[in-house]
Amino acid sequence: MTTHLYACAHAEEFPAQALLRLRTDLAVQPVVVLDGRPPLQTVCSLNRPARLKGASLGMTRLEAETIPGLHILARSQETEAAARAVLLECAAHFSPRLESVDESTACACVLDITGTERLFGPPHTLAERLRDSLASAGLRASVSVSVNFDTARMKAATTRGITVIPPGHEAVALAKLPLDALALDEDPYETFAIWGIRTLADLAALPESDLVARLGPQAVAWRNLARGALPHTFQPIEPAFTLREFCAFETPVEQIYSLLFIGARMIDCLATRAATHALSLASLVVEMKLDGNRAYQRTIRPALATTDRKFLLKLLQLEIAAHPPQSAVLSITLSAQAGQSSKVQLGLFAPQTPEPSRLDVTIARLKAIAGEDRVGSPVLEDTHRPGSFRMESFAIANPTAPYKSTIGLKEVPSRPHMALRRIRPPANVRVQLNALKPISFRDREQSYRVTAAYGPWRTSGCWWSTDPWDTEEWDVLAESSTGSSLACLLVHNRSQNQWQLEALYD
Amino acid sequence: MPSAAALRLQIEHSLERRFPAALTPVPRTIRETAPTGIPQVDHLLEGGLPIGAISEITGPMSSGRTSLALAFLARRTQEDRVCAWVDAHDAFDSESAAANGVALGQLLWVRCKAPNPTAKPWARLDQALSATDLLLQAGGFAAIVLDLASTAPEHGCRIPLATWFRFRQAADRTRCSLLVLAQQPLAQSSAAVVLECTREDCSRQPEESPSQTVLTGFTYQVSSGRQRFTPYLAGQRKPPASTWSTTTTAQRDARA
Numbered sequence: 100m101t102t103h104l105y106a107c108a109h110a111e112e113f114p115a116q117a118l119l120r121l122r123t124d125l126a127v128q129p130v131v132v133l134d135g136r137p138p139l140q141t142v143c144s145l146n147r148p149a150r151l152k153g154a155s156l157g158m159t160r161l162e163a164e165t166i167p168g169l170h171i172l173a174r175s176q177e178t179e180a181a182a183r184a185v186l187l188e189c190a191a192h193f194s195p196r197l198e199s200v201d202e203s204t205a206c207a208c209v210l211d212i213t214g215t216e217r218l219f220g221p222p223h224t225l226a227e228r229l230r231d232s233l234a235s236a237g238l239r240a241s242v243s244v245s246v247n248f249d250t251a252r253m254k255a256a257t258t259r260g261i262t263v264i265p266p267g268h269e270a271v272a273l274a275k276l277p278l279d280a281l282a283l284d285e286d287p288y289e290t291f292a293i294w295g296i297r298t299l300a301d302l303a304a305l306p307e308s309d310l311v312a313r314l315g316p317q318a319v320a321w322r323n324l325a326r327g328a329l330p331h332t333f334q335p336i337e338p339a340f341t342l343r344e345f346c347a348f349e350t351p352v353e354q355i356y357s358l359l360f361i362g363a364r365m366i367d368c369l370a371t372r373a374a375t376h377a378l379s380l381a382s383l384v385v386e387m388k389l390d391g392n393r394a395y396q397r398t399i400r401p402a403l404a405t406t407d408r409k410f411l412l413k414l415l416q417l418e419i420a421a422h423p424p425q426s427a428v429l430s431i432t433l434s435a436q437a438g439q440s441s442k443v444q445l446g447l448f449a450p451q452t453p454e455p456s457r458l459d460v461t462i463a464r465l466k467a468i469a470g471e472d473r474v475g476s477p478v479l480e481d482t483h484r485p486g487s488f489r490m491e492s493f494a495i496a497n498p499t500a501p502y503k504s505t506i507g508l509k510e511v512p513s514r515p516h517m518a519l520r521r522i523r524p525p526a527n528v529r530v531q532l533n534a535l536k537p538i539s540f541r542d543r544e545q546s547y548r549v550t551a552a553y554g555p556w557r558t559s560g561c562w563w564s565t566d567p568w569d570t571e572e573w574d575v576l577a578e579s580s581t582g583s584s585l586a587c588l589l590v591h592n593r594s595q596n597q598w599q600l601e602a603l604y605d
Numbered sequence: 606m607p608s609a610a611a612l613r614l615q616i617e618h619s620l621e622r623r624f625p626a627a628l629t630p631v632p633r634t635i636r637e638t639a640p641t642g643i644p645q646v647d648h649l650l651e652g653g654l655p656i657g658a659i660s661e662i663t664g665p666m667s668s669g670r671t672s673l674a675l676a677f678l679a680r681r682t683q684e685d686r687v688c689a690w691v692d693a694h695d696a697f698d699s700e701s702a703a704a705n706g707v708a709l710g711q712l713l714w715v716r717c718k719a720p721n722p723t724a725k726p727w728a729r730l731d732q733a734l735s736a737t738d739l740l741l742q743a744g745g746f747a748a749i750v751l752d753l754a755s756t757a758p759e760h761g762c763r764i765p766l767a768t769w770f771r772f773r774q775a776a777d778r779t780r781c782s783l784l785v786l787a788q789q790p791l792a793q794s795s796a797a798v799v800l801e802c803t804r805e806d807c808s809r810q811p812e813e814s815p816s817q818t819v820l821t822g823f824t825y826q827v828s829s830g831r832q833r834f835t836p837y838l839a840g841q842r843k844p845p846a847s848t849w850s851t852t853t854t855a856q857r858d859a860r861a
Contacts, residue, residue, distance in 0.1 A: 450686045451780065453745030461743040465715055468732050468739075473716040477699035477709050488699045493713045495687060511679050511706035515643060517823055518671040518705065519698040520754065553820045574820035584804070586667040586820065602698065604820065605671040605754065 102213075102266065103333075104222065105248050107200070108190055108229055109207040109255035110240040114144035114174045117182035120237035121346045121364045125170055129154065131163050134174040143174060144204050177345040177432075182206070182238065187338035188372060189232045193225060196335045200252050202282060209252055211333055212244070226261045236368065245269060248331035249324055253280045269327025274300035281324055287314060299325035340376065342369050342435040351390050351427030355419050358387075358428060363412050365433040370406040373437050379404035380411060381438025385418070390427040397422055402455035402494060404438030410456045417463035421471065452495050462493060483560055484568055485590075486521060486601070517604050519588065525599035530589065537573055537589060542600060547577035550584075555591070569593045574604070636797070636833075639748075639782060642676045646800075646827055653677075655797045657780045658833075659773050661790050664802030666754075669825030670786045672705070673802065674750050677784065679706035686747035689713040689740050693733035694755040713740075726760050734768060737783070741775035747782065754786040761791045769795035790830065799831035 110116055114132040119125055129152045134143035142158040152166050163171055183206050190197055196211035212225060219225040222244040233240045243255035245264040254262050254272055257280050264272040273280070276299045278291055290313075296302050302325040310318040323329040344365040352358055366383070373380055381404040387395040399414050453461070465474045475490040530540040536552050554573035561567045571591040578584045586604035591597070613628050638652035647653050654660045654677060662670045678688050679702075688711060690697055695716045703709055717732040730753070737751050753761055769792040776783045785792060790799050805824040 450684055450747065451745055452687050453743050457743050458745070461739050462713075464739050465736055468735050469715055469717055473718060475714065476712060477697075477702070477714050479699060479703055479709070486698065486700065490714070511642060511683055512704070515672050515676040516701065516704045517669075517820070518675050518701040520671055520696040521698045523695045554818050556818050576820075583665060584667070586804070586823070603696075604667050604823070605669065 102246055103211060103248075104213045104244065104246055105209050105251040106193070106212045106222070106226060106229065106242060106244045107207060107209045107251040107255035108186070108233060108240045108242050109205060109252075110186060110233070110238050111205045111256075112144045112146060113182070113204055113206040114179060115146050115172075116144075116238055117179040118172050118175065119146065120182055120185075121178075121344065121361055121368070123237075123364060124360070128170050129166075129168060130170045130172060131158070132172050132174050133160055133163070140173075172349055173347070175345070175347045177430075178347060179206075181343055181345045184338065184341060184343070185236050185368070185372070186233065186238055186240070187336075188340065188375075189236050189238075190229065191338055192232065192375060193219060193229055196333065197338065198248075198334050199336055202256065205256065207252065207255065209248060211335070223261065223263045226263060230261060236371070245272070245327070247327045247329070248333070249329050250327040253282075253324075256280065256282075264327075270300075270303055270325075273325060273327050274298065274303075278302065281321060283321065287318075287321070290314065340437075342372060342380070342437060343432065344368055344434075345430065345432045347430040348428065351429055353427045355416070355423065358419065358431060359412065359416055361431060362415050362433065363408070365431075366411045366415065367408050369433065369435045370408050370411065373435065374406045376437070377440065378437040379406050379440045380435045382436045383411065383415065384434045384436075385415065386432040386434070387424055387428045388430045389424055390429060393426060395424045395428075401459050404440060405456055406440075407456060410460065413460050414463060417460070417467060421463070421467050455495065458493075458495070483558060485558065485570070485572070517586075519602040520605045521602045522600060525590065525601040528589070528598050528600045530591075530598040537575060537598075540575075540577070540589065540598065540600070545579050545581065547579050547585075549575050549577050551576040559593075567594070572601075639677070640680055641673060642680045643673065646673065649827065649829055650798065650800075650832070654782055654784070656782050657777045658797035659769065659776060659783045659785060659792050659795055660798040660800070661785045661787060661792055661796045662800045662802060663787050663790050663830075665788060665804075668802040668804045669823075669827070670754055670802050671701075671752075672825070673800070673827070674752075674784050674786055675702055675705040675707055677782075678702070678712065678748060678750065679708075681747045681782075682708035682711040684747075685711065687711050687713070687745060688748040688750070689715065689746050690750045690752060691715045691717070691733050691736045691740070692752050693717050693729045694752070696752065696755055713746075715740075726757065727763065730756060730760060730764070734764065737772065738775075741772060741779060741781060741783070744779040744781075746779070748784060749776075749781055750784045750786065752786045753791070754788065756787065758787075758789045761787055761789065764791055766793055766795070769793065796831060797833045798829065801828045801830045802826070803828075 115130055118132060119130060127148065129149035130146050131142045131149050131154050132144040133140040135141055140160045142154060142156055142163055145154050149169060152169060154163060154166055154169060163169055186206055187197060187208060190208050190210055194210040194212050194215060198209045200207045200209055215225060219228060226242040226244050230240060230242050241255050241259050243251045243262040245251040246266045247269050250264060250269040250273060253276060254264060257276050278288060278297065280299065302322060307319060307322055310322055320329055346361050370380060383399040385397045389395055397418050399418050401414060462474055472490055476493045477488045478491050480487040480489060526542050528540045528542045530537045537549050539546060539548050552573050552575050555571040557571050559569040571593055573589040575589050576586050587600055588602040590599050590601045617628055636655040636658065638655055640647045640653035662673055664670050681688050690712060692715060695718065697714060699709060715736045717729045719728050733751060737749060740746055740749050772783055773795040803826045805826055
């Protein structure tokens with residue numbers, strides 16, 4: 100028969116731990132967490148510095164406010180759910196069989212670690228690694244290992260640090276624990292107090308038949324629990340892998356740098372979690388709840404999936420700087436989509452191209468300088484309308500493709516074509532005609548004498564739509580009154596009978 | 606009395622063990638170049654525009670500066686290299702670029718804009734310089750065109766020399782050809798090559814061919830105003846500074 104082995108990770112004061120996990124600035128400050136509806140809020144969780152300051156569970160807000168230097172935070176179910184997911188995820192690295200055993204303000208789970216010795220070493224080593232893993236995720240937990248499920252659970256809930264209970268010593272390990280450790284739903288504690296039963300050792304020493312005669316059949320389970328001999332049917336859960344972090348602020352935040360302080364920690368957590376699954380972050384979605392019941396959402400998509408924290412933080416900073424929230428921020432949620440880690444194998448003779456992650460940051464900075472829609476690659480539209488194009492986001496085409504020979508790939512004209520320089524928007528000009536040909540024109544600054552005019556070149560289209568065009572183009576060589584000459588493109592809009600200087604040849 | 610050549614030979618011979626070729630300038634490093642695709646210009650530049658240096662293409666309006674830059678970009682993008690066009694006055698015409706063979710997908714176009722209609726003229730210039738700086742620092746771009754062709758010379762001259770020096774260093778470090786289109790030379794000693802473009806008259810007048818509706822037979826003249834990194838053979842005296850000139854012909858593509 101296989102002997103099972105269980106490890107229990109127990110994170111006490113979980114509401115406070117969940118809030119402080121992302122708020123590293125408050126980690127060593129006295130913090131209490133209030134729960135309930137105002138004005139009947141009471142302290143539901145607190146950290147050690149707050150306890151040393153004199154705070155205790157059940158205090159009202161007024162009492163808590165009288166303690167100087169105490170940080171008062173509101174309980175956040177979303178933050179706790181995110182932290183709980185992190186705890187389960189950390190535990191899942193050590194065993195796929197987990198059972199959640201949450202108790203009031205504590206978050207705990209029991210792992211079935213049977214047969215993991217060859218992977219993680221003896222139970223004590225596993226317990227240390229589990230505790231370190233949780234600590235790196237920002238959670239402090241006590242860990243207990245036992246062959247009995249409930250023994251591991253009760254010992255972890257009442258003892259700090261790491262405890263490994265040897266097989267057969269369960270009753271001894273539980274002997275000194277108070278009866279509260281049983282966490283019973285019923286209330287037999289008064290009876291036990293009258294009998295003078297205060298510890299689990301006292302309960303375990305009672306004769307079973309007499310106990311059942313007085314307290315009923317459920318007393319057998321209590322006694323076995325106190326002896327560390329209650330059998331348990333393991334009910335494993337399967338924690339969902341969701342990359343999501345949430346943080347609510349006690350006061351509305353207006354400064355971007357304050358948001359980035361939290362954002363950096365969130366990205367750090369998300370990247371670490373993705374990396375443990377051999378994944379990267381393919382996209383980041385920033386959601387904020389703003390003052391005035393408004394919402395804010397932006398999506399960041401790096402060119403390649405990555406776990407580079409500094410790079411992702413820079414993209415987040417540039418995105419928020421380019422699109423700042425319209426009002427103060429009440430809470431921020433950062434969720435990520437996992438993607439395969441990028442593997443780029445460049446050819447030995449491939450031409451040098453910008454590094455994708457660096458290019459992302461550069462383009463974001465360029466957009467901050469020139470504008471969102473003014474940086475990218477031009478793409479010609481499928482139309483005959485002169486000068487029509489659209490901007491698309493710039494991306495290096497298939498960086499993994501092997502280097503191709505340049506011979507005969509695309510056609511380069513044997514003789515260069517004359518290039519146009521567009522004037523955006525086109526300048527209105529007054530044109531003097533002779534025999535329907537322009538002989539001179541004048542813009543805002545000076546007048547030009549036309550020395551040669553080629554045209555007209557008539558184009559029209561989209562007559563069926565609301566945006567038709569019907570123009571007459573003239574290639575013109577002109578001399579100004581100051582003696583300078585130019586070659587330009589004059590366009591006569593036939594529908595509006597208007598002449599415009601649309602481009603210069605260069 | 607011995608001639609200067611004989612004296613020089615004598616001095617060099619006597620100092621040969623301590624200073625090889627004491628009176629002969631050391632051979633300069635020959636810069637790697639990239640062809641522009643216009644044979645006359647490549648011949649003038651002895652290979653093409655330098656890689657990892659600043660090249661200035663100057664001249665008045667309609668002198669072929671943009672056509673020359675597009676021809677160069679066409680070559681670079683055809684080799685699957687990534688290029689950028691920093692457009693201070695939003696004058697880039699993508700149709701002309703495509704007609705010249707530029708792979709638009711390989712081109713990053715930065716369209717600077719004035720923050721507001723009443724902004725000072727150098728607001729665009731500031732944006733263009735900042736954008737060029739970022740692109741040079743990012744690295745990986747084979748060529749960057751800083752288009753200041755529509756910028757008035759009095760504004761362009763206000764760009765500090767330290768900026769050009771920084772661009773030169775960055776271009777050298779990232780092996781990027783930085784092309785500056787302007788009306789007058791701006792980069793001063795930081796430029797490796799300065800090309801001066803001028804326009805010659807159109808070869809055919811419309812009166813000669815009345816049915817002609819598009820401009821053709823345009824001729825540009827390109828001369829090299831300044832060229833560093835000239836190939837130099839050891840043992841020869843430094844040649845006097847000279848000016849080359851050549852002509853190149855371009856034509857308006859059919860608009861059908």
